[in-house]
Structure formats: structure tokens, C-alpha cells
Amino acid sequence: MRAIVQSASVRAALAGMPILRGCEDQVLEVLARGAQFVRFASGASVFERGSMPTGLYFVHDGAVRLMSLCLEGRPKVVEIFEPGGMFGEIGVFTGQRYRTWTQAIGAAVLIHVPREQMLAAVQVDNALCNRMLAAVCARTQRLVDAISSTASGTASVRVASYLLEQSERAPRPDTCIVLPAPKRAIASLLNLTPETLSRVLRNMVEEGVLTVGGRRIHVRDKARLIAMVSPGARA
Known part of the structure; x- marks a missing residue:
């Protein structure tokens, strides 16, 4: 179960996220509108497989693992997100249900930015849109490299x-x-x-x-x- 932690410093925390550094004040204001700190206990689910996306998550403290099912039907860790990392962007931009799920590794504090606010921000900030695209491409390349390493x-x-x-x-x-x-x-x-x-x-x-x-x-x-x-x- 997760507990919501409201804080006036959420905007400052967002400004410190690597991908958001350099964003103009008006863009940060858009992102912070409705954003909130969310605390998860160790092992708690952030989002479930098959659930609808509600927004983008940034890791403020702790770590989160992205899980999927391997061919044998066993759960497998696909990626680990550390402070400053983000996840959930595929659901944000496609609007499709999650095919994976995420769990907190130890206690974790995340920042949840509602999907509507994230979409509004990239519409007014082309540079942020490009950074988001670059981040998704970099993650895809890491996963391809991981598959290659695992296979050979x-x-x-x-x-x-x-x-x-x-x-x-x-x-x-x-x-x-x-x-x-x-x-x-x-x-x-x-x-x-x-x-x-x-x-x-x-x-x-x-x-x-x-x-x-x-x-x-x-x-x-x-x-x-x-x-x-x-x-x-x-x-």
C-alpha cells in the first residue's frame, strides 16, 4: 500500500531531475501542477501489469525494478531505476495498458506527474520533447545490448x-x-x-x-x- 506525501518542494525536486534540467519555469509549473511525492514500502507495486497508465514516475529516493515474464513464465528483472531515473513513459505517450510491472526495491519515494501534465509539457517545450525521445532511444539501445549480451x-x-x-x-x-x-x-x-x-x-x-x-x-x-x-x- 502506498502513502501520498504532499510537499511544496515537488517543483524543486522536478527541476533537479536530469532530464528536466534546463526547463523553463513555465514548463516546470505545468509539470508540478498535480504532481506529488508518493512513498512505497519495500516490495510494493508501483503499477501492475495490465493497468492503465496514470502518469510518469521519477525516482526521488530509493530504487524501482521493472519486471516482465520470461518465456518460461518466471518473473524477470528487466531494468532497475535509480534516483534521477524515470519510467512509465511508454504508457504516457501510447495510452496503452502496461505489459510490465514495477516494484519498489526497499523503501522508495517517487514523484508522480499526471499523464495530462506530461503531455502538455512536451507540447510547449520542443527541447524537452527531444530529450524524452533521446532517453527512450537510449533505453532501447541498452535493452538491445542486454539481449545481445544475454544471448551470446x-x-x-x-x-x-x-x-x-x-x-x-x-x-x-x-x-x-x-x-x-x-x-x-x-x-x-x-x-x-x-x-x-x-x-x-x-x-x-x-x-x-x-x-x-x-x-x-x-x-x-x-x-x-x-x-x-x-x-x-x-x-
Whole structure:
């Protein structure tokens, strides 16, 4: 069950979202009209498969996982959204029922922007419209890359690719990677069993590539990690 948290600072929080930075005040006013903070308990559903879209979600605090059914009928993590991320845009722009569902990873605070306000904002701000399109294209490319890695890459290649992607998002090259979700969720995202993920990480630690402490991972040898995802390593 979710609790609604009203706050006068919702506009300021929206202005801090990466994709909304640079928006004019009038556009932020349109987005903030009817927008609200929404708090979800750990494991709570944000939206269900088959439900109608009500708006766009921005992650203010915590993390959310996007879930789908694999061919065997098992739930699978498709993507993990961290603070500053957004999701639900497909439903916003198509108006079609969701084919996936989302769950909070731990306690999470989101900003819900009503669909009508989001559509009104992109109609008056061409730059925002272009950024939204670019974000959707980038997400599509990431999913294509993930499918390619899952289809042809070994477990080590998948883990190395994921860690390199996470390291690129870190504020500084020497910053530890903090996994956005428990290792079980990361394993599902990479189409691995939790046991396989643990074994791969343990091997990387023994080889001096990583140090691991809970969700915190420090890449000690980035060159080795890059070599793992080279074409020769995929054979």
C-alpha cells in the first residue's frame, strides 16, 4: 500500500531531475501542477501489469525494478531505476495498458506527474520533447545490448559488462560501485542465477579484479574487466 506525501518542494525536486534540467519555469509549473511525492514500502507495486497508465514516475529516493515474464513464465528483472531515473513513459505517450510491472526495491519515494501534465509539457517545450525521445532511444539501445549480451555472452561477460556500465555512472573513476539492488535482483537482470553471480564475483575477487563488500564493489583492475568483454573473451 502506498502513502501520498504532499510537499511544496515537488517543483524543486522536478527541476533537479536530469532530464528536466534546463526547463523553463513555465514548463516546470505545468509539470508540478498535480504532481506529488508518493512513498512505497519495500516490495510494493508501483503499477501492475495490465493497468492503465496514470502518469510518469521519477525516482526521488530509493530504487524501482521493472519486471516482465520470461518465456518460461518466471518473473524477470528487466531494468532497475535509480534516483534521477524515470519510467512509465511508454504508457504516457501510447495510452496503452502496461505489459510490465514495477516494484519498489526497499523503501522508495517517487514523484508522480499526471499523464495530462506530461503531455502538455512536451507540447510547449520542443527541447524537452527531444530529450524524452533521446532517453527512450537510449533505453532501447541498452535493452538491445542486454539481449545481445544475454544471448551470446558468458556469465563473466555479462557481469563485467554490467560493472563497467555502472562504473561509467560513478561520480569519479575511483568511486566504489554501489549496486542499486540486492544481488538476487542483479542476477535476474543479467539472466543469471544468484549462485552463478556469486561465483563470478568470487572468481573476480580471487583474480584481483574486484573487492566486494555487500553491495559495494571496487574495481581494482579496470583493464582486466574491459578485456573480459572484448570479442575474444566472448568466444
